[in-house]
Amino acid sequence: MAQTKSQSGYRQAIDHIKTLPKPPAGFKWTVNPDFTDEFEGHQLNAEKWHDKSPYWTNGRPPATFKAYNVSVENGCLRIKNNRLNPTEGNDGKPGTKYSYAGGAVASKSEQAWYGYYEVRMKASSTPMSSTFWLKNPSNTIKYVDETGKLITEHHRQELDIIETIGTPTRFPNWNKQFNANTHYGLRVAGGGSPPNLSVSGPKDQRAATDPSAEDFHTYGLWWVDANTMHFYYDGKFMFTIHPGTKYNPQSFARPMYMHMVTETYRWEPSLPTDDMLNDETKNSTHYDWVRSYVLVRE
Numbered sequence: 001m002a003q004t005k006s007q008s009g010y011r012q013a014i015d016h017i018k019t020l021p022k023p024p025a026g027f028k029w030t031v032n033p034d035f036t037d038e039f040e041g042h043q044l045n046a047e048k049w050h051d052k053s054p055y056w057t058n059g060r061p062p063a064t065f066k067a068y069n070v071s072v073e074n075g076c077l078r079i080k081n082n083r084l085n086p087t088e089g090n091d092g093k094p095g096t097k098y099s100y101a102g103g104a105v106a107s108k109s110e111q112a113w114y115g116y117y118e119v120r121m122k123a124s125s126t127p128m129s130s131t132f133w134l135k136n137p138s139n140t141i142k143y144v145d146e147t148g149k150l151i152t153e154h155h156r157q158e159l160d161i162i163e164t165i166g167t168p169t170r171f172p173n174w175n176k177q178f179n180a181n182t183h184y185g186l187r188v189a190g191g192g193s194p195p196n197l198s199v200s201g202p203k204d205q206r207a208a209t210d211p212s213a214e215d216f217h218t219y220g221l222w223w224v225d226a227n228t229m230h231f232y233y234d235g236k237f238m239f240t241i242h243p244g245t246k247y248n249p250q251s252f253a254r255p256m257y258m259h260m261v262t263e264t265y266r267w268e269p270s271l272p273t274d275d276m277l278n279d280e281t282k283n284s285t286h287y288d289w290v291r292s293y294v295l296v297r298e
Helices: 005-009 011-019 274-278
Strands: 027-031 063-065 070-073 076-080 082-088 098-107 115-122 129-135 139-144 150-165 181-188 197-200 217-225 228-233 236-241 257-262 284-297
Touching: 011 027, 011 284, 076 098, 076 257, 082 274, 115 129, 115 150, 129 284, 150 217, 257 284
Parallel strands: 063 098
Antiparallel strands: 027 284, 070 076, 076 284, 082 098, 098 257, 115 217, 115 284, 129 150, 129 257, 139 150, 150 181, 181 197, 217 228, 228 236
């Protein structure tokens, strides 16, 4: 039987199914094309990806996001980090808020839901992050309480599959840990919002990784259901996170979009040096591929 163009384009992802966790009885893994890309062309696939995220447009100071830092070359998605001269404010306007730039690639689809998500990635050798995660826009809920008051709540999910820094300083081993996390955010209109509810992976288990900037490694998530997330490193099971249910008994039951981002963290005191940023072997995060799968009945 002849291969179709679609089958040929996803052959590597199809072959990769044999490395995935064993599916439940009566189900099988199938490729989710909206979140699968081998990055084998000469430019980012505009049907699948934004080269600058519309969901998070400016970034966390002192680094913003630039589409020109995003490229596809040598079979990888590359997100470069650079210094801004002159500095900028929000949306590229004059200002001093941002002195560095990374990049934020986002999926066009916002329907990443239960399934398996995996990236093969090599972090930059800088104090800027290299990340792969899912998030969704706020979901607004309105209700009238027992006093007759109208309450408006905004709920959101964030599922961090991997956050790493190639050359960390405050936490020197952060580049050798599987740093995964879930965040459930709740904002109540008019103030009085509770703090963000976060649940991270077990620290004693997530430390067993190789340095993230020395070579490519795979970071995977099996999002099983609203309350269960299994994490995998180079195909090996690492740990499970059960997100908090304080604000929602089905805390991760909504679909999300995908992000691949390089940024600065407020808690990391170091910033890239000019030597790092001018070194093409150090200044970029490389994503070899991203592959995603959903379960269907056999």
